[in-house]
Amino acid sequence: xxxxxxxxxxxxxxxxxxxxxIYRIEEIIGEALIFYEADVLDAAALCRIFKEHEIDCxxxxxxxxxxxxxxxxxxxxxxxxIGGTMTLLEAMKQHGVHNLVFSSSCxxxxxxxxxPVDEAHPTGACTNPYGRxxxxxxxxxxDFYAANKDWNIVMLRYFNPVGAHTSGKxxxxxQGVPNNLMPYVAQVAVGRRSHLNIFGDxxxxxxGTGVRDYIHVVDLGKGHVAAIKALENSCGCKVYNLGxxxxxxxxxxxxxxxxxxxxDVAYRITERRDGDVAATYSCPSAAARELxxxxxxxxxxxxxxxxKFQSLNPTGYRSPSVANGHTPVTDGETVTDDAEALTxxxxxxxxxxxxxxxxxxxxxxxxxxxxxxSVTNDDGARKGGRPLLTTAHRTSAYGAK
Ligand SMILES: O=c1ccn([C@@H]2O[C@H](COP(=O)(O)OP(=O)(O)O[C@H]3O[C@H](CO)[C@H](O)[C@H](O)[C@H]3O)[C@@H](O)[C@H]2O)c(=O)[nH]1
Numbered sequence: 001x002x003x004x005x006x007x008x009x010x011x012x013x014x015x016x017x018x019x020x021x022i023y024r025i026e027e028i029i030g031e032a033l034i035f036y037e038a039d040v041l042d043a044a045a046l047c048r049i050f051k052e053h054e055i056d057c058x059x060x061x062x063x064x065x066x067x068x069x070x071x072x073x074x075x076x077x078x079x080x081x082i083g084g085t086m087t088l089l090e091a092m093k094q095h096g097v098h099n100l101v102f103s104s105s106c107x108x109x110x111x112x113x114x115x116p117v118d119e120a121h122p123t124g125a126c127t128n129p130y131g132r133x134x135x136x137x138x139x140x141x142x143d144f145y146a147a148n149k150d151w152n153i154v155m156l157r158y159f160n161p162v163g164a165h166t167s168g169k170x171x172x173x174x175q176g177v178p179n180n181l182m183p184y185v186a187q188v189a190v191g192r193r194s195h196l197n198i199f200g201d202x203x204x205x206x207x208g209t210g211v212r213d214y215i216h217v218v219d220l221g222k223g224h225v226a227a228i229k230a231l232e233n234s235c236g237c238k239v240y241n242l243g244x245x246x247x248x249x250x251x252x253x254x255x256x257x258x259x260x261x262x263x264d265v266a267y268r269i270t271e272r273r274d275g276d277v278a279a280t281y282s283c284p285s286a287a288a289r290e291l292x293x294x295x296x297x298x299x300x301x302x303x304x305x306x307x308k309f310q311s312l313n314p315t316g317y318r319s320p321s322v323a324n325g326h327t328p329v330t331d332g333e334t335v336t337d338d339a340e341a342l343t344x345x346x347x348x349x350x351x352x353x354x355x356x357x358x359x360x361x362x363x364x365x366x367x368x369x370x371x372x373x374s375v376t377n378d379d380g381a382r383k384g385g386r387p388l389l390t391t392a393h394r395t396s397a398y399g400a401k
Pocket of ligand 1: 105179184
C-alpha cells in the first residue's frame with residue numbers, strides 16, 4: 001500500500017498523522033501493512049514501488065480535495081491532481097500495470113440539470129478548480145483509454161462520503177477547522193466547537209438547507225472492491241456513481257446526529273457558501289446493475305459510526321485511543337486541540353516502521369488473489385482469505401475524494 005503525502009505536501013508537519021491511522025488499520029485487520037511515504041509527482045519513487053512489488057491493480061485516491069482551498073491555490077490543485085495522475089499512468093505503463101480505479105467525484109456534474117443525477121448527466125460545468133481538476137482527470141483517462149484499449153479503467157464518482165469504521169478506530173480526522181458538514185457536526189457534538197454554521201436556509205429544498213447524497217465510507221470501500229472485480233473481468237473504461245440515491249438536508253443531518261449521539265448540536269444560519277449547489281443526489285442504478293454494488297448503510301448508521309469514532313477519539317488520531325484499548329505513546333506531550341496539534345510520535349513511527357519491515361519480509365512476491373471473501377466485514381472481523389488492504393501489490397494511494 002502506498003500512502004501518498006500529497007494531501008500534506010504543502011503542510012509537511014501534518015504528515016505524521018498517517019502512521020497512526022495505518023497502525024489502527026493493522027489492528028483491525030490483524031496483519032501488518034506496507035506503505036511508502038512518497039510523492040505522487042515523484043516518478044522515480046513510483047517506479048521503485050512498482051519494481052519492488054508485483055502489482056496488478058492500482059486504486060488512485062490521491063488528490064487535494066477542498067473546494068475553498070482550490071480557489072486559493074489552483075496551481076497546486078492542477079499540479080497534484082492532474083500531474084499526479086499523469087505521473088502514475090506513466091509509471092503503470094512502464095511496469096505493465098493496466099488496471100486502474102480512479103476516485104472521481106459528483107462535483108464533475110456541477111449544478112445538476114436534473115435529479116437524481118445519473119452518469120449520462122452532462123459533466124464539466126464545474127463550479128471550482130477542484131471540480132475542474134477531477135473533470136480533466138476523467139477526460140485524460142478517457143483519452144488515454146482510447147489509445148490503450150488493453151487497459152481497464154473504472155472511474156468512481158463519489159457523492160458525499162461520511163461515517164467511520166464501526167470499530168471506532170478509524171475515521172475522518174480533518175486538520176484544522178473541518179470544511180465538510182459531518183466532521184464539523186461531530187466536533188460540535190463532542191464539544192470541540194461551539195456551534196455549526198449552516199450555510200444558507202433559503203435554498204429551494206424541503207427545509208431551505210442544502211441537500212446531499214451522503215454515503216457511508218464502508219459502502220464506498222466496498223464499491224471499490226466491486227470495481228476491482230470489474231477490472232478483473234476486463235470491463236474496459238467505465239464510470240459509475242457511488243451514492244445511496246437519497247438526499248438529506250443539512251437540518252436532516254443535524255437532527256439525525258442529535259438523535260444518535262444524544263448530544264446537542266447547536267447551529268446558526270449564516271450566508272450561503274460560494275460554489276454550493278442547492279441539491280444533488282445520485283442515481284446509483286448503474287453500479288447496482290453492472291457492479292452488483294448497492295449502498296446498505298443509511299443516514300442513521302453514518303451518524304452513529306461517525307459519533308463512535310469522534311467520541312472515542314475526541315481529538316482525532318491525537319487522542320488517547322479508547323477504541324484501541326491502549327494509550328498511544330505520546331512522548332510526554334499533552335494533547336489539546338488543533339492549534340497544538342500533536343500527531344504521531346517518533347516512538348509510534350518507529351513501531352510502524354518496524355512492523356512494516358517485518359511485513360515486507362513476509363510478503364510473497366507473486367500476486368495475491370483478490371476475492372469478495374477477502375475483505376474484512378464492517379466490524380473488522382476477517383471473513384476469510386487475505387484482507388484487501390494488506391495486498392501491498394495492489395493498492396496505490398491514500399487520502400482523497
Ligand atoms: O460547516 C458547514 C459545512 C457544510 N455545510 C453544508 O452542508 C452541505 C454539505 O457540505 P460539504 O462541505 O460536507 O460537502 P459538499 O457537498 O460541499 O462537497 C463535497 O462534495 C463536492 C461535490 O459536490 C466535492 O466532492 C467536495 O470535495 C466534497 O467535500 C452543503 O449544503 C453545505 O453548504 C454547512 O452548512 N456548514
